[in-house]
Amino acid sequence: MINKESRKGTILEINGPIVTIRLPGVHNGEQVRIGSLGLYGEVIALEGDKAIVQIYESTEMVRPGEPVEGLGHPLSVELGPGLIGGIFDGVQRPLEEMFLKAGDQIPRGLSPEPLDREKLWRFVPTENLEPNMPIIGGARIGTVQETETVEHRIMVPPDIEGELIELAPEGDYNLEETIGQVRDRHGHIHHLKLFHRWPVRKPRPYQSRDNGIDPLITGQRILDTFFPLLKGSKCAVPGPFGAGKTVVQHQVARWANADIVIYVGCGERGNELVDVLDSFPKLKDPYTGRPLMDRTLLIANTSNMPVVAREASIYVGITIAEYYRDQGFDVVMLADSTSRWAEALREVSGRLGQMPVEEGYPAYLASRLAAFYERAGRVETMDCGKGSVTLIGAVSPPGGDFSEPVTSHTKEIIQTFWALSKELADARHYPAIDWVDSFSADVGTAAEWWHENIDRGWEKRRGQALAMLARDAELSRIVNLVGPEALSSAQRWVLEGATLIKEGVLQQSALDPVDTFSSPEKQFMLLDLILTVYDEGAALIELGVPVQELSEMPVLARLRRCKELYDSSQIDQLKAFREEALQDFKAIHSEYAQRGEQTA
Amino acid sequence: MSAKEYRTASAARGGLLTVSNVPNIAFGDRVRVRDQKGNTRNGQVILSSDEEVLIQIFEGTDDLDMENTWVRFLDEPVEIALSPEILGRVFSGLGEPRDFRPPIVSSLRRSINAAPFNPAARTYPKEFIQTGVSTIDGLNSLVRGQKLPIFSASGLPHNRLAAQIVRQAKLPDDDSRFSVVFAAMGVSYADARFFQEEFASSGVLGNVVMFVNMADDPPVERLTLPRMALTAAEYLAFDLDRHVLVVMTDMTHYAEALREVATAKGDVPARKGYPGYLYSDLAEIYERSGRIKDRHGSITLVPVLSMPSDDITHPIPDLTGYITEGQIVLSRELHNQGIYPPVHISPSLSRLMKDGIGKDFTREDHPHVSNQLYALYARALETRNLASIIGADELSARDRRYLEFADAFEERFVRQGEDEDRSIEETLNLAWNLLSTFPPQALTRVTETEMAKYHRQSGE
Numbered sequence A: 001m002i003n004k005e006s007r008k009g010t011i012l013e014i015n016g017p018i019v020t021i022r023l024p025g026v027h028n029g030e031q032v033r034i035g036s037l038g039l040y041g042e043v044i045a046l047e048g049d050k051a052i053v054q055i056y057e058s059t060e061m062v063r064p065g066e067p068v069e070g071l072g073h074p075l076s077v078e079l080g081p082g083l084i085g086g087i088f089d090g091v092q093r094p095l096e097e098m099f100l101k102a103g104d105q106i107p108r109g110l111s112p113e114p115l116d117r118e119k120l121w122r123f124v125p126t127e128n129l130e131p132n133m134p135i136i137g138g139a140r141i142g143t144v145q146e147t148e149t150v151e152h153r154i155m156v157p158p159d160i161e162g163e164l165i166e167l168a169p170e171g172d173y174n175l176e177e178t179i180g181q182v183r184d185r186h187g188h189i190h191h192l193k194l195f196h197r198w199p200v201r202k203p204r205p206y207q208s209r210d211n212g213i214d215p216l217i218t219g220q221r222i223l224d225t226f227f228p229l230l231k232g233s234k235c236a237v238p239g240p241f242g243a244g245k246t247v248v249q250h251q252v253a254r255w256a257n258a259d260i261v262i263y264v265g266c267g268e269r270g271n272e273l274v275d276v277l278d279s280f281p282k283l284k285d286p287y288t289g290r291p292l293m294d295r296t297l298l299i300a301n302t303s304n305m306p307v308v309a310r311e312a313s314i315y316v317g318i319t320i321a322e323y324y325r326d327q328g329f330d331v332v333m334l335a336d337s338t339s340r341w342a343e344a345l346r347e348v349s350g351r352l353g354q355m356p357v358e359e360g361y362p363a364y365l366a367s368r369l370a371a372f373y374e375r376a377g378r379v380e381t382m383d384c385g386k387g388s389v390t391l392i393g394a395v396s397p398p399g400g401d402f403s404e405p406v407t408s409h410t411k412e413i414i415q416t417f418w419a420l421s422k423e424l425a426d427a428r429h430y431p432a433i434d435w436v437d438s439f440s441a442d443v444g445t446a447a448e449w450w451h452e453n454i455d456r457g458w459e460k461r462r463g464q465a466l467a468m469l470a471r472d473a474e475l476s477r478i479v480n481l482v483g484p485e486a487l488s489s490a491q492r493w494v495l496e497g498a499t500l501i502k503e504g505v506l507q508q509s510a511l512d513p514v515d516t517f518s519s520p521e522k523q524f525m526l527l528d529l530i531l532t533v534y535d536e537g538a539a540l541i542e543l544g545v546p547v548q549e550l551s552e553m554p555v556l557a558r559l560r561r562c563k564e565l566y567d568s569s570q571i572d573q574l575k576a577f578r579e580e581a582l583q584d585f586k587a588i589h590s591e592y593a594q595r596g597e598q599t600a
Numbered sequence B: 001m002s003a004k005e006y007r008t009a010s011a012a013r014g015g016l017l018t019v020s021n022v023p024n025i026a027f028g029d030r031v032r033v034r035d036q037k038g039n040t041r042n043g044q045v046i047l048s049s050d051e052e053v054l055i056q057i058f059e060g061t062d063d064l065d066m067e068n069t070w071v072r073f074l075d076e077p078v079e080i081a082l083s084p085e086i087l088g089r090v091f092s093g094l095g096e097p098r099d100f101r102p103p104i105v106s107s108l109r110r111s112i113n114a115a116p117f118n119p120a121a122r123t124y125p126k127e128f129i130q131t132g133v134s135t136i137d138g139l140n141s142l143v144r145g146q147k148l149p150i151f152s153a154s155g156l157p158h159n160r161l162a163a164q165i166v167r168q169a170k171l172p173d174d175d176s177r178f179s180v181v182f183a184a185m186g187v188s189y190a191d192a193r194f195f196q197e198e199f200a201s202s203g204v205l206g207n208v209v210m211f212v213n214m215a216d217d218p219p220v221e222r223l224t225l226p227r228m229a230l231t232a233a234e235y236l237a238f239d240l241d242r243h244v245l246v247v248m249t250d251m252t253h254y255a256e257a258l259r260e261v262a263t264a265k266g267d268v269p270a271r272k273g274y275p276g277y278l279y280s281d282l283a284e285i286y287e288r289s290g291r292i293k294d295r296h297g298s299i300t301l302v303p304v305l306s307m308p309s310d311d312i313t314h315p316i317p318d319l320t321g322y323i324t325e326g327q328i329v330l331s332r333e334l335h336n337q338g339i340y341p342p343v344h345i346s347p348s349l350s351r352l353m354k355d356g357i358g359k360d361f362t363r364e365d366h367p368h369v370s371n372q373l374y375a376l377y378a379r380a381l382e383t384r385n386l387a388s389i390i391g392a393d394e395l396s397a398r399d400r401r402y403l404e405f406a407d408a409f410e411e412r413f414v415r416q417g418e419d420e421d422r423s424i425e426e427t428l429n430l431a432w433n434l435l436s437t438f439p440p441q442a443l444t445r446v447t448e449t450e451m452a453k454y455h456r457q458s459g460e
């Protein structure tokens, strides 16, 4: 697959990140190094004997006539132990190492190897693998404990298949050492190492696709309870600036029940990545109790880094995600923001003089987006295991207008849509996810999981809450036309109930140490409690209790705070509070019931 | 530097000059052009091949005569000379002195297009800066190394607010070395004079570097100006260990200059004629703020921009908001009510506030108080809206309390004097005065402990 010979040529023209070269025999998609600095680039078009190259670094002070070298292979990533816990740039250069080597700023032409070559890893070969056995690409030949959390499975690279002729015994190996040999059907012998390379624009193979079955639990009530996302599914988080896309993605990265989290900062802020780098090693994975960084990997092409590498960063991320999927893991990849990726496409297409179709975007925007999201999914892997890639992309529509090209095309592709609203964010209702515009196509499947594992009443309760929010919107419209006096007592109690849902269930501060994560049990208990309180109140109103008296019950203020008073392990205390709260309603009930009897 | 001059200019259009048959010219090279009158113009190579070089001329290409145009390639990128002497000086967008004093002589020259900071080299900004303005300190706190723009519009007092911030900004208990870099693009003489006098009267002038491009100066210089200013700021912060506050005004003029050049180049427009790369271009500027590991200095960036037709969804504020770490939005409505500073609370935001406030930084109740004020004010504005439809008399007692809160909040918390420098303690106490007009059970964002300590009714 990888052609090792390199060829020489020259630069003809420099137009920002787009450079025209002459290089005989160059292929479309081939990696090249240009100029005396050896800047990295990728051939994106061939025109006669010329090739158009997009450069991942700044081309300042590069001249026509400088040399060019063709590397003979497409943009590829290194896949092997040492990925997790790292931070890489958009073409997988290790940023920590670059910082140590080259200082505060990213110099040009530097290309340290993505994975550490010297580090020794303890390799444990798979049992029952014998020499002369036939072996396929994707077959597991051993394991390496990559971090405390991740047992990395070493696989035969997907494009190699044949007869296993040797497998190394258990021991410490570095990445360059041969740990196995495979003879393919042409008699060619492949030396297997702990890592291999894979071209990022080519999806990695699998046996077959499976339907998603389990919801991804994120610990965020509005997501899990109202707009669930299945493992292996595709999701978009659109919203205007400051509405909370990054916070939603960070929360998912923190609390989701995934094995591996890949966070791609694509054209966003440097400080947001620092935030992850600083806080994740100190935070505990709620499922394993180990530092979150032990399952996390960052790809960073911040907004001030070269635009062309932004386009590549998304593919680098998804390829690494597929690699861990092939090992049988449930991977979540977060891309913040896919709009910046689309803008990078637009930038390159503009420089190439391609005809723009909408808002400057090229005609192939929709198909590129679809092809990218298509790489998510739950699959049966080559060695008959199960793995998944869940893809969550932030979308940053200009002016917050969801009808713009990137948002509207994305919306057609994904299954779950977490729409953020400026109005909610302005009112500091966080997460500012709009329950009217958001949707999930997988509520039915998620319900099976909730019914089996948490409570049979889940789907019904969820529906009741949404119905109450819809009534609330309707009644509020009336109030805004003719004032609150027009409403009946029962209707006013609906408004109270909806407020309780909003404040007690939907709002969830990422900054609150207790409420930042809510287990499925706690999620359901809160929802059920608030709906029960509403029902009790509605019954009292039938009996003639004034709404005023109910809304001033001290227990309601406590109810709003429940989410922050009891953490996910304090389900018993929450149950005790529930009893207490219902007791208060009973007291009023018996008072009024007596009065009713007396007057009768 | 090459002494060779070329006379092969073949076309000039919209600020762009084409020169034919000059081999091996570097992309981004600086160019000096002599026109028929012997005047010098400056430029930069924006496309280079052996057959043709395209040069962007900063002073424009008006009445260039192809026969009598001499082009010299300097073989260097656009650079700025740096030394501690830059403090107290005034420069143009090209780094030339504007204060009738000699140019800076220094062996230290840096390209104004710095390589991007490695995210792994950054440290997270956390130190609260007290600006003395309640709406900022209390609700949208600024921290050292943050980029926090002011979104304004024509006729609003953004310059006065920016000047007040420069005057009052300090870290509680800190006397470290502090400098200001002031970058003005397309400003009026009155505005430029206002700032100069401000800096002089507050005695900081010797610690200020000014880069000034007036409304009648060449627009193209607005493109190099912020990069000059930030290169100077980086030098002060990371070579000289200073805490630098960079004020840039007006980013709208910058973006308009960019659009002008992009249109001349024939770049594909995205929205409202602005090129698709406006986002990345602005990010190159804004992301140069921050804190760096093992460096003592910092760059805090306060860009000022005017929203065309007060429209926050216009590409300039919109793309800025997508890059910066929040925004302070000014409101024409409050301004018309005579409230200074007219900070529009709802759309204002500081994203770095969360890590710079609270216990150990400002006061333990700060995060919740801020949250609570936001929630109450949002509800109060809804109530005000309702009152305007059905009349205030129709409101319930509970709703009337919200209505009163909205007024009191604007009059007492938002409004303050231009010389009034409130400490964060004062700001938070003021907040509790307002919160105490509500019964404790109406306040669900503050904790019960905080309520017991600060709420007037539930206290003693």
Ligand SMILES: Nc1ncnc2c1ncn2[C@@H]1O[C@H](COP(=O)(O)OP(=O)(O)OP(=O)(O)O)[C@@H](O)[C@H]1O
Residues within 6 Å of the ligand: A239, A240, A241, A242, A243, A244, A245, A246, A247, A248, A268, A396, A430, A431, A432, A508, A509, A510, A511, B321, B322, B323, B349, B350, B351, B352, B354
């Ligand atoms: N769940 C939440 N809990 C608490 N605060 C939140 C929450 N969601 C958002 N916020 C607040 O909103 C701010 C902005 O959120 P965020 O940075 O995620 O916006 P964004 O949509 O990613 O904006 P941009 O497109 O500009 O990157 C945060 O800094 C935080 O103060």
Ligand SMILES: [Mg+2]
Residues within 6 Å of the ligand: A245, A246, A247, A268, A336
């Ligand atoms: Mg964001």
